[in-house]
Amino acid sequence: MVRNQNTSQNTQKIIGANRVFVCDEAFSVIKNGGVVYESMPKEQMAQRAGDSMDFTESNGSKILAVGEYENLVRAYPHANREFYDDGVLLPSLVNAHIHFEFSNNTTSFMYGDFGRxxxxxIAxxxxxxxxxxxxVQEAIATQLVNGVGLVGAISSYGYDLEALSNSGLRVVYFSEAMGSNPSVIDALFGDFKTRLEQSEAHKSAIFTPAVALHSPYSLHNIYAKYVLQEAKKLKAPVSAHFLESAHEREWLLSGSGYFYDFFAKTFAVPNPKPFYSIEGFLEQFIGLENVLLTHCLFASESELQTMFQNSHTIVTCPRSNRLLNNTYLPHLQMGGAKNLMLNIALGTDGKSSNADVSLLEEMRAMLFAYPHxxxxxxxxxxxxSATHNGARALGVKSGILQKDYNADMAVFKIPKITQSAQEALQFILHAKKATRLIINGKKLV
Ligand SMILES: [Zn+2]
Incomplete structure (x- = not known):
């Protein structure tokens, strides 16, 4: 039962549930807890977004207090309030790596080997x-139903720009650069700049334009240099696919294997050679904040160490990894590993390498991928991984229920959650759709 009490047009609201997952480092759970947040009227949101060119974190609705529900009600007696029995309130989820443009795919592609x-x-x-x-609209709807409030959207063509900027989702929009032919770098970079500028026109408190390098095998090093200069100007996150397949590792180490044939036969490149060493690719990101390296299935211990020292994040996409490369990110690299505390975020990847883009299904798959x-x-x-690690990676102050963080939250009904001592586990097993989703203080579900 939802107990709902409307008072006035007050912009302060309290939302509560039987269990509140704070999603801090200690994974604190508050029984009969709640969050007070400011809910912005639409006019005010428009005014704030249109008012100035300064789209800092101060623009937007924030969490004012977190604690036991009854205490919050006493402290904020005039706030509008709602409470969910058998509910879990947590930060809205973060899908840190998704390709919306490939949402048409169901059965077109071959799985079981990255080269295939x-x-x-290509075909x-x-x-x-x-x-x-x-x-694309369906994939956006899937995010909302899954309680996802923030996405790291990789856009290869810009076809998803309008839909995402109107979606109500908080978006870090990565315009992606890809291309290896040195004779057309200027044209490719021109197209990239156009897409990037179009995304910059949509910049707002909840929409951040950013830059992605597709991968070390698909991007000429000179083109990458141009693109990273744009990333530095933007001061936004940077994303790249990295060491996703054993083929990629072989190509970067010895210039042989699947990718030799890929360039020599498919693209008729005479005597093809890799554009980078593994270390050389990583060196490009030194000094950049918020670098997201997706997959990293075939990274060595020392390469992981380099990523850790430079505060990079690994985004893992378990189902995509199983389908394309028959493996999962080894357990050592999970965020909880004692000897290597890399930040690990979670993504669904696109429907090009997955059955769907449901982050809840991805979480369940991940739960079954690490039996030891x-x-x-x-x-x-x-x-x-699906909350504060993802938000931290994307440079967004969401993903934890804490004062001054963005008012991005979700509620899921989990029957009899109060009877369990394993709340996180039961949540992952039973969360099917968000009952409530709040992004930037605004109700989307
Ligand atoms: Zn991807």
Whole structure:
């Protein structure tokens, strides 16, 4: 039952539930807890967004207090309030890596080996990318139903820009650069700049334009240099796919294997050579904040150490990794590993390498991918990856229920959650759709 009491047009609101997952480092759970936040009227939001060119974190609705529900009601007696029995309130989830433009795909691509998959993408890409409007909208709806409030959207073409900027989601929008032919770098960079500028026109308190390098095998090093200069100007996060396949590692180490044939045969490049060493690719990111390296399945201990020392995040996409490369990010690299505390975020990747873009399904898959890890501990790590690790990676002050953080929250009904001592685990097993989703203080579900 939802107890709802409307008082006035007050912009302070209290939302509460039987269990509140703060999603801090300690994974604190508050029984019969709640959050006070400011809910911005629409006119005020428009005014704040249009008022100035300064889109800092101060623009937007914030959390005012977190604690036991009854105490909050006493402290804020005039606040509008709602409470969910059998409910879990937590920060809205973060899908740190998703390709909306590939949402049309169902059965077009081949799985089981990265090379076979990439060949099938090259052959069928044009079909999959035509008439994507409806499927992009469906993928956005999937995020909202899943209680996702923040996405790291990788955009290869800019086809998803309008839909995402109107979605109500908090978006870090990565315009992606890809291309290896040195004779067309200027044209490619021109197209990239146009897409980036178009995304910058949508910049707001909840929309951040950013830059992605596709991968070390697909991007010429000179082109990458130009693109990273843009990233530095933007002071926004940077994303790249990195060491996703054993083929990629072989190519970067020895210039042989699948990618040699890929360039020599598919693209008729005479005597192809890799653009980077593994270390050389990583060196490009030194000094940049908020670097997200996606997959990293075949990174060595010393490469992981370099990523850790430079505060990079690994974004893991378990189902995509199983389908394309038959493996998962090794347990050592999970955020809870004692000897390496890399920040690990979670993403669904696109429908080009997944059955759907449901982050709840991704969390469940991840739970079953690490059978040698303590189940309750793993469940908490997964929830942290899907909340504050993702937000931290994307440079957004969301993902923890704490004063001054963004008012981005979700409520899920989990029957009899009060009877469990393993709340995080039960949440991952049973959360099917958000009952309430609040982004920037605004109710979207
Ligand atoms: Zn990807």
């Amino acid at each position: 998959w990439l060949d099938s993408v 069928k890409r044009d079909d999959v990318l035509s008439n994507i409007t409806k499927s 890890t303590d189940l309750s501990t793993l469940a908490q790590q997964i929830l942290q």
